[in-house]
Amino acid sequence: MLxxxxxxxxxxxxxxxxxxxxxxEKHGIGRRTLATWKKEPEFAAExxxxxxxxxxxxxxxGLAGKEARLVAKHRRWxxxxxxxxxxxxxxxxxxxxxxxxxxxxPASAGVETGLIVRRLDSIGHxxxxxxxxxxxxxxxxxxxxxxxxxxVAKELGQMAPTRTDLTSQGRAIGAxxxxxxxxxxxxxxxxxxxxxxxxxxxxxGP
Numbered sequence: 051m052l053x054x055x056x057x058x059x060x061x062x063x064x065x066x067x068x069x070x071x072x073x074x075e076k077h078g079i080g081r082r083t084l085a086t087w088k089k090e091p092e093f094a095a096e097x098x099x100x101x102x103x104x105x106x107x108x109x110x111x112g113l114a115g116k117e118a119r120l121v122a123k124h125r126r127w128x129x130x131x132x133x134x135x136x137x138x139x140x141x142x143x144x145x146x147x148x149x150x151x152x153x154x155x156p157a158s159a160g161v162e163t164g165l166i167v168r169r170l171d172s173i174g175h176x177x178x179x180x181x182x183x184x185x186x187x188x189x190x191x192x193x194x195x196x197x198x199x200x201x202v203a204k205e206l207g208q209m210a211p212t213r214t215d216l217t218s219q220g221r222a223i224g225a226x227x228x229x230x231x232x233x234x235x236x237x238x239x240x241x242x243x244x245x246x247x248x249x250x251x252x253x254x255g256p
Contacts, residue, residue, distance in 0.1 A: 052096055059084065060093055064100035120205055127198045130191060138164030158185045165192065 052060065055077055062073045063084075074084040087093045141161040160166045167188045170181050 052092060055079075056087060056093060057096060059087065060096035061100045063088065064097045064104065116205055120202060123198050123202050123205075127195065127202075130195055130198075133191065134164035136164070137167075138162055158183075161185065 059073060059077045059079070062068055062076065068076065070084055071081055074081045077084075088097075138161075141164070145162065158166070158168070161168070165188055166185050169184050169186070171184045172179055172181055174180055
Protein backbone atom coordinates (compact mmCIF):
# COMPACT_ATOMS: atom_id res chain seq x y z
CA MET A 51 0.00 0.00 0.00
CA LEU A 52 1.30 3.43 -0.91
CA UNK A 53 2.22 5.92 1.75
CA UNK A 54 0.19 9.17 1.78
CA UNK A 55 3.20 11.00 0.33
CA UNK A 56 3.50 8.53 -2.55
CA UNK A 57 -0.25 8.68 -3.21
CA UNK A 58 -0.18 12.49 -3.42
CA UNK A 59 2.85 12.38 -5.70
CA UNK A 60 1.04 9.88 -7.94
CA UNK A 61 -1.86 12.31 -8.31
CA UNK A 62 0.54 15.07 -9.34
CA UNK A 63 2.17 12.76 -11.88
CA UNK A 64 -1.28 11.87 -13.24
CA UNK A 65 -2.27 15.53 -13.55
CA UNK A 66 0.98 16.28 -15.42
CA UNK A 67 0.80 19.97 -14.56
CA UNK A 68 4.25 20.11 -12.97
CA UNK A 69 7.67 18.94 -14.07
CA UNK A 70 9.18 15.94 -12.29
CA UNK A 71 11.61 18.32 -10.61
CA UNK A 72 8.74 20.44 -9.21
CA UNK A 73 6.79 17.34 -8.10
CA UNK A 74 9.84 16.02 -6.28
CA GLU A 75 10.45 19.39 -4.64
CA LYS A 76 6.78 19.68 -3.65
CA HIS A 77 6.87 16.35 -1.82
CA GLY A 78 10.30 16.75 -0.29
CA ILE A 79 12.04 14.03 -2.25
CA GLY A 80 14.80 13.87 -4.82
CA ARG A 81 14.15 13.65 -8.53
CA ARG A 82 15.84 10.24 -8.63
CA THR A 83 13.51 9.00 -5.92
CA LEU A 84 10.52 10.10 -7.95
CA ALA A 85 11.96 8.37 -11.02
CA THR A 86 12.31 5.18 -8.96
CA TRP A 87 8.73 5.47 -7.70
CA LYS A 88 7.42 5.84 -11.24
CA LYS A 89 8.95 2.47 -12.13
CA GLU A 90 7.21 0.70 -9.24
CA PRO A 91 4.07 -1.21 -10.37
CA GLU A 92 2.03 -0.07 -7.36
CA PHE A 93 2.89 3.59 -7.94
CA ALA A 94 2.25 3.28 -11.69
CA ALA A 95 -1.13 1.67 -10.96
CA GLU A 96 -2.04 4.57 -8.66
CA UNK A 97 -1.10 7.04 -11.40
CA UNK A 98 -3.40 5.24 -13.84
CA UNK A 99 -6.19 5.08 -11.24
CA UNK A 100 -5.88 8.82 -10.59
CA UNK A 101 -5.87 9.50 -14.33
CA UNK A 102 -9.02 7.41 -14.83
CA UNK A 103 -10.71 9.26 -11.98
CA UNK A 104 -9.88 12.58 -13.62
CA UNK A 105 -11.41 11.39 -16.89
CA UNK A 106 -14.55 10.17 -15.08
CA UNK A 107 -14.89 13.46 -13.21
CA UNK A 108 -14.38 15.39 -16.43
CA UNK A 109 -17.19 13.46 -18.12
CA UNK A 110 -19.55 13.87 -15.15
CA UNK A 111 -18.81 17.58 -15.04
CA GLY A 112 -19.37 17.72 -18.79
CA LEU A 113 -22.76 16.04 -18.44
CA ALA A 114 -23.80 18.51 -15.75
CA GLY A 115 -22.63 21.35 -17.96
CA LYS A 116 -24.51 19.86 -20.89
CA GLU A 117 -27.77 19.79 -18.92
CA ALA A 118 -27.29 23.40 -17.85
CA ARG A 119 -26.59 24.45 -21.44
CA LEU A 120 -29.70 22.66 -22.70
CA VAL A 121 -31.88 24.34 -20.07
CA ALA A 122 -30.43 27.77 -20.90
CA LYS A 123 -30.86 27.27 -24.65
CA HIS A 124 -34.43 26.03 -24.20
CA ARG A 125 -35.27 29.04 -22.04
CA ARG A 126 -33.79 31.38 -24.64
CA TRP A 127 -35.74 29.61 -27.39
CA UNK A 128 -38.98 29.99 -25.42
CA UNK A 129 -38.29 33.69 -24.87
CA UNK A 130 -37.79 34.27 -28.59
CA UNK A 131 -40.93 32.32 -29.41
CA UNK A 132 -42.70 34.50 -26.86
CA UNK A 133 -41.56 37.58 -28.76
CA UNK A 134 -43.03 36.14 -31.96
CA UNK A 135 -46.34 35.29 -30.29
CA UNK A 136 -46.70 38.70 -28.63
CA UNK A 137 -45.80 40.51 -31.82
CA UNK A 138 -48.41 38.45 -33.70
CA UNK A 139 -51.04 39.17 -31.02
CA UNK A 140 -50.47 42.91 -31.21
CA UNK A 141 -50.64 42.92 -35.00
CA UNK A 142 -53.85 40.89 -35.04
CA UNK A 143 -55.43 43.28 -32.56
CA UNK A 144 -54.36 46.25 -34.64
CA UNK A 145 -55.63 44.73 -37.88
CA UNK A 146 -58.96 43.83 -36.25
CA UNK A 147 -59.34 47.44 -35.18
CA UNK A 148 -58.38 48.76 -38.62
CA UNK A 149 -60.53 46.31 -40.55
CA UNK A 150 -60.48 48.20 -43.84
CA UNK A 151 -58.43 45.91 -46.08
CA UNK A 152 -58.34 48.48 -48.86
CA UNK A 153 -56.16 50.80 -46.75
CA UNK A 154 -53.73 48.08 -45.79
CA UNK A 155 -50.22 48.26 -47.20
CA PRO A 156 -49.61 45.09 -49.28
CA ALA A 157 -46.03 45.14 -48.05
CA SER A 158 -47.30 44.37 -44.55
CA ALA A 159 -48.61 40.95 -45.58
CA GLY A 160 -47.63 38.31 -43.03
CA VAL A 161 -47.35 40.61 -40.02
CA GLU A 162 -49.91 38.39 -38.25
CA THR A 163 -47.27 35.65 -38.02
CA GLY A 164 -45.10 37.74 -35.75
CA LEU A 165 -42.13 37.12 -38.01
CA ILE A 166 -42.38 40.42 -39.87
CA VAL A 167 -40.95 43.61 -38.41
CA ARG A 168 -41.74 47.18 -39.34
CA ARG A 169 -39.20 49.94 -39.43
CA LEU A 170 -39.17 53.51 -40.63
CA ASP A 171 -36.84 54.44 -43.43
CA SER A 172 -36.01 57.76 -45.04
CA ILE A 173 -35.92 58.08 -48.82
CA GLY A 174 -35.05 61.04 -50.97
CA HIS A 175 -32.95 64.07 -50.08
CA UNK A 176 -33.58 67.52 -48.74
CA UNK A 177 -37.07 68.88 -49.26
CA UNK A 178 -37.96 65.77 -51.25
CA UNK A 179 -37.13 63.35 -48.47
CA UNK A 180 -39.91 61.45 -46.76
CA UNK A 181 -40.32 58.71 -44.22
CA UNK A 182 -41.80 55.39 -45.29
CA UNK A 183 -42.74 52.18 -43.54
CA UNK A 184 -40.67 49.14 -44.46
CA UNK A 185 -41.79 45.60 -43.63
CA UNK A 186 -39.25 42.81 -43.64
CA UNK A 187 -38.69 39.32 -42.34
CA UNK A 188 -36.99 39.28 -38.94
CA UNK A 189 -33.97 37.35 -40.18
CA UNK A 190 -31.98 38.00 -37.02
CA UNK A 191 -34.59 36.36 -34.80
CA UNK A 192 -35.07 33.43 -37.17
CA UNK A 193 -31.32 32.93 -37.36
CA UNK A 194 -31.05 32.87 -33.57
CA UNK A 195 -33.89 30.35 -33.30
CA UNK A 196 -32.28 28.13 -35.92
CA UNK A 197 -28.91 28.32 -34.14
CA UNK A 198 -30.46 27.34 -30.81
CA UNK A 199 -32.35 24.44 -32.38
CA UNK A 200 -29.21 23.24 -34.17
CA UNK A 201 -27.11 23.49 -31.00
CA VAL A 202 -29.65 21.53 -28.96
CA ALA A 203 -29.84 18.85 -31.66
CA LYS A 204 -26.06 18.48 -31.52
CA GLU A 205 -26.06 18.30 -27.72
CA LEU A 206 -28.67 15.52 -27.84
CA GLY A 207 -26.80 13.61 -30.54
CA GLN A 208 -29.60 14.14 -33.07
CA MET A 209 -27.36 15.95 -35.52
CA ALA A 210 -23.91 14.97 -36.76
CA PRO A 211 -21.25 17.46 -35.62
CA THR A 212 -19.30 19.36 -38.25
CA ARG A 213 -15.59 18.81 -38.84
CA THR A 214 -14.92 22.10 -37.01
CA ASP A 215 -16.92 20.87 -34.00
CA LEU A 216 -14.97 17.61 -33.96
CA THR A 217 -11.66 19.42 -34.21
CA SER A 218 -12.34 21.80 -31.31
CA GLN A 219 -13.88 19.09 -29.13
CA GLY A 220 -11.12 16.65 -30.01
CA ARG A 221 -8.42 19.04 -28.86
CA ALA A 222 -10.04 19.48 -25.46
CA ILE A 223 -10.90 15.83 -24.85
CA GLY A 224 -7.80 14.42 -26.47
CA ALA A 225 -5.53 16.42 -24.19
CA UNK A 226 -7.07 14.57 -21.26
CA UNK A 227 -7.84 11.10 -22.63
CA UNK A 228 -4.94 10.46 -25.03
CA UNK A 229 -2.14 11.81 -22.88
CA UNK A 230 0.79 9.43 -22.77
CA UNK A 231 0.06 7.72 -26.09
CA UNK A 232 2.85 7.57 -28.60
CA UNK A 233 2.64 9.41 -31.92
CA UNK A 234 2.10 6.06 -33.67
CA UNK A 235 -0.80 5.20 -31.32
CA UNK A 236 -2.41 8.58 -31.89
CA UNK A 237 -2.01 8.27 -35.66
CA UNK A 238 -3.60 4.80 -35.64
CA UNK A 239 -6.58 6.04 -33.62
CA UNK A 240 -7.02 9.08 -35.84
CA UNK A 241 -6.85 6.92 -38.97
CA UNK A 242 -9.44 4.52 -37.57
CA UNK A 243 -11.76 7.41 -36.69
CA UNK A 244 -11.44 8.85 -40.21
CA UNK A 245 -11.84 5.45 -41.89
CA UNK A 246 -8.44 5.37 -43.54
CA UNK A 247 -5.48 3.04 -43.35
CA UNK A 248 -2.87 3.98 -40.77
CA UNK A 249 0.71 4.43 -42.03
CA UNK A 250 3.21 1.73 -41.13
CA UNK A 251 5.06 2.39 -37.89
CA UNK A 252 8.65 3.58 -38.28
CA UNK A 253 11.14 1.34 -36.43
CA UNK A 254 12.60 3.12 -33.45
CA GLY A 255 16.07 1.60 -33.90
CA PRO A 256 18.06 -1.63 -34.02
